[in-house]
Amino acid sequence: MTLAASSTLVAEQLADGLGRVERAFEAQLTSSFPAVDELCRHAERYRGKMLRPTLLLLAGIGASEDALVITESHVIAAATVEMIHMATLVHDDVLDEASVRRRGATVNFLRGNETAVILGDYLISNAFHLCSKIGDPSLNVRLGEVTNALCEGELVQLSRRHDLALDRPTYIEIVRRKTAVLVGACCEIGARLSGAPTPVTQACYRIGERLGIAFQIQDDLLDLTGDEETVGKSIGRDLEKGKLTLPTILYLERESAQARVAVLRAIELRDGDALKSLLMKSGAVDSAREFARSLVEEARAELTAIRQPQVRLVFDSLADKVVDRAN
Amino acid sequence: MTLAASSTLVAEQLADGLGRVERAFEAQLTSSFPAVDELCRHAERYRGKMLRPTLLLLAGIGASEDALVITESHVIAAATVEMIHMATLVHDDVLDEASVRRRGATVNFLRGNETAVILGDYLISNAFHLCSKIGDPSLNVRLGEVTNALCEGELVQLSRRHDLALDRPTYIEIVRRKTAVLVGACCEIGARLSGAPTPVTQACYRIGERLGIAFQIQDDLLDLTGDEETVGKSIGRDLEKGKLTLPTILYLERESAQARVAVLRAIELRDGDALKSLLMKSGAVDSAREFARSLVEEARAELTAIRQPQVRLVFDSLADKVVDRAN
Numbered sequence: 031m032t033l034a035a036s037s038t039l040v041a042e043q044l045a046d047g048l049g050r051v052e053r054a055f056e057a058q059l060t061s062s063f064p065a066v067d068e069l070c071r072h073a074e075r076y077r078g079k080m081l082r083p084t085l086l087l088l089a090g091i092g093a094s095e096d097a098l099v100i101t102e103s104h105v106i107a108a109a110t111v112e113m114i115h116m117a118t119l120v121h122d123d124v125l126d127e128a129s130v131r132r133r134g135a136t137v138n139f140l141r142g143n144e145t146a147v148i149l150g151d152y153l154i155s156n157a158f159h160l161c162s163k164i165g166d167p168s169l170n171v172r173l174g175e176v177t178n179a180l181c182e183g184e185l186v187q188l189s190r191r192h193d194l195a196l197d198r199p200t201y202i203e204i205v206r207r208k209t210a211v212l213v214g215a216c217c218e219i220g221a222r223l224s225g226a227p228t229p230v231t232q233a234c235y236r237i238g239e240r241l242g243i244a245f246q247i248q249d250d251l252l253d254l255t256g257d258e259e260t261v262g263k264s265i266g267r268d269l270e271k272g273k274l275t276l277p278t279i280l281y282l283e284r285e286s287a288q289a290r291v292a293v294l295r296a297i298e299l300r301d302g303d304a305l306k307s308l309l310m311k312s313g314a315v316d317s318a319r320e321f322a323r324s325l326v327e328e329a330r331a332e333l334t335a336i337r338q339p340q341v342r343l344v345f346d347s348l349a350d351k352v353v354d355r356a357n
Numbered sequence: 358m359t360l361a362a363s364s365t366l367v368a369e370q371l372a373d374g375l376g377r378v379e380r381a382f383e384a385q386l387t388s389s390f391p392a393v394d395e396l397c398r399h400a401e402r403y404r405g406k407m408l409r410p411t412l413l414l415l416a417g418i419g420a421s422e423d424a425l426v427i428t429e430s431h432v433i434a435a436a437t438v439e440m441i442h443m444a445t446l447v448h449d450d451v452l453d454e455a456s457v458r459r460r461g462a463t464v465n466f467l468r469g470n471e472t473a474v475i476l477g478d479y480l481i482s483n484a485f486h487l488c489s490k491i492g493d494p495s496l497n498v499r500l501g502e503v504t505n506a507l508c509e510g511e512l513v514q515l516s517r518r519h520d521l522a523l524d525r526p527t528y529i530e531i532v533r534r535k536t537a538v539l540v541g542a543c544c545e546i547g548a549r550l551s552g553a554p555t556p557v558t559q560a561c562y563r564i565g566e567r568l569g570i571a572f573q574i575q576d577d578l579l580d581l582t583g584d585e586e587t588v589g590k591s592i593g594r595d596l597e598k599g600k601l602t603l604p605t606i607l608y609l610e611r612e613s614a615q616a617r618v619a620v621l622r623a624i625e626l627r628d629g630d631a632l633k634s635l636l637m638k639s640g641a642v643d644s645a646r647e648f649a650r651s652l653v654e655e656a657r658a659e660l661t662a663i664r665q666p667q668v669r670l671v672f673d674s675l676a677d678k679v680v681d682r683a684n
Contacts (some may be wrong), residue, residue: 065516066509121478125471144452144517147474151448152508153476158485159501165494174486181479182393188472189392 037340040091040098044344045109047087048080054109058160059153068353069137069149072128076119076132077208081245082216083108084348089234092341103164103223110161111216120146125188126271126307128264135264136264169219176215195216198279203292204244208303209249210242221335233335240329241352247322249354250275255315256304262355272319276321278305280313324354364667367418367425371671374414374427374435375407378394381608383438386480389617396464401457403446405534408572410435411675416561419668423502430550437488438543439505440505444480445511446572448471453598455591463591496546503542510534519599521621525606528541529570536576537569548662560662567656572679577602579684582633593629603631603648608641614618615657649680 055077055097059070076333084110091098120137122128124146129139138146154177161173187204190196217238221231252261254269254277268275282290289312309315326349336342382404413435442613447464449455451473456466466472473554480502488500517523529595544565548558579588580595581604595602604676608620623631636642653676663669 063513066512087400121474124474147448147451148508148511154481155504155508159505162494162497162501166367167489167492167494170489170497176488177482181475181482182390184475185393186390
């Protein structure tokens with residue numbers, strides 16, 4: 031069998047695994063209360079790229095030494111990370127006062143902030159409940175570390191809103207915590223559940239972490255330069271909510287005092303079009319994109335940790351999609 | 358040693374245990390980010406009666422067959438349930454738009470809803486992380502069930518806001534889930550961590566569940582009839598937020614169509630004084646209090662499950678304080 035043919039097999043196996051993840055997800059989120067059940071079905075519509083379960087399953091089959099098998103533990107862990115992600119989306123939409131997500135109305139828009147807050151809590155609670163069923167306490171400890179980091183990232187971001195002095199290292203650290211630690215943990219946990227040794231699980235973590243930072247930078251770029259129709263969710267929220275993102279930080283870092291005034295004014299006036307235009311013309315948007323690409327290359331350089339060459343191929347093509355995407 | 362003297366020893370042991378719980382709580386909630394740390398210190402000021410850790414520790418020493426020892430697992434579990442409780446307080450204050458809690462400003466009032474939402478998430482996350490350290494996956498599963506029920510109770514309550522047809526069984530079921538399941542689990546887990554057999558842990562659960570429902574009914578009564586100065590938190594929120602509580606439900610259940618009109622009008626006009634006066638005069642407030650007392654008696658009847666008689670005494674006097682309190 032050629033490498034290409036066997037990587038098609040991997041793709042099929044992955045698709046089958048993701049189907050199992052969806053079923054595990056739905057089975058967990060079933061309530062005897064119709065009002066609760068309806069909310070869960072609504073939240074399920076937020077399911078999009080399934081990036082986190084995909085990475086977990088791929089790392090799982092890629093890091094195993096022999097047969098490429100997706101175990102029940104992989105499926106449960108993958109459904110767990112997707113549920114955690116979905117909880118963050120529901121609460122993020124409250125924070126961002128967003129009305130659109132995956133081309134549909136958000137829970138906060140339809141049912142109010144109160145319901146969205148508790149639905150997010152319900153998703154977090156179910157995620158921990160589901161993960162506990164694997165019966166590996168160290169996995170729960172790890173997951174708790176990850177969600178602690180995630181909340182810390184959000185809290186630090188909130189504390190630095192409207193802070194024009196936010197520098198690049200702090201921005202990267204916020205992004206690492208709020209997004210990349212979970213993505214890294216997906217790769218790490220997938221490998222770990224396949225019995226991979228520590229150097230492999232650590233390399234898998236680094237692959238995910240790099241991809242996670244790159245993914246978030248691209249998300250921030252889409253919020254700045256995309257249109258709602260294509261992106262499928264409310265955009266321009268970062269400017270509205272006083273969140274400085276990489277293009278602005280790079281611009282303020284390297285432009286003259288005079289050039290900085292124009293951008294600071296656009297921020298002050300919440301003028302998204304002016305901000306976008308200034309950041310694009312100056313090359314700051316391109317620089318941010320290049321930085322994200324360099325992180326993808328860093329991740330790619332670690333792909334040797336993935337033992338199965340055909341899975342490595344799939345990872346390789348997935349890596350590009352982290353930054354080369356319009357939604 | 359007399360029974361009274363040995364129950365003084367229990368009280369001392371409990372006080373020592375609660376000190377250890379506070380230290381475990383603080384050690385868990387320590388962040389390297391000053392902004393996060395400051396929020397945690399603020400949330401810690403919400404710590405009040407420590408009802409949940411107290412019940413967990415008491416059940417733990419009361420259900421053990423031999424020496425009355427509070428183990429490290431008891432301490433961690435007790436800090437965990439308090440952290441879960443604190444997370445619900447922080448999110449409840451967002452839902453209720455409350456500005457005062459334990460005579461201090463709420464997080465949402467001081468820092469906005471966004472920060473309060475994520476701080477609540479951070480507390481939930483830390484609770485699960487802390488509990489995982491006990492290394493007993495079945496405990497994590499149980500805790501997940503409990504927090505699922507808690508969120509379901511809140512979601513059902515939200516879905517029934519402004520619903521004047523809310524009946525008593527549904528109100529009790531909401532209260533059971535949002536408050537009593539956790540209180541019951543405190544007693545159950547305390548006993549379980551002392552190696553008590555299933556019939557004992559189940560009886561302990563029932564004791565806590567009854568006390569939990571009674572506690573919430575009393576909380577709802579204070580929201581209706583108390584004053585902010587004495588209660589120490591924002592009151593009148595139930596009426597403001599369209600939550601029907603037991604006195605109103607009892608009134609609407611048994612009064613004439615004509616008498617009902619006056620209460621419905623007070624609700625419609627959000628006239629807290631009129632509502633309070635009508636419900637008090639009709640005896641509905643007294644009936645609700647009596648119902649809470651009958652639940653306390655039901656709990657008391659199960660106290661034989663507590664093997665240590667001196668602990669039973671402490672439980673007994675604690676039971677009364679669940680309903681006989683002004684804050």
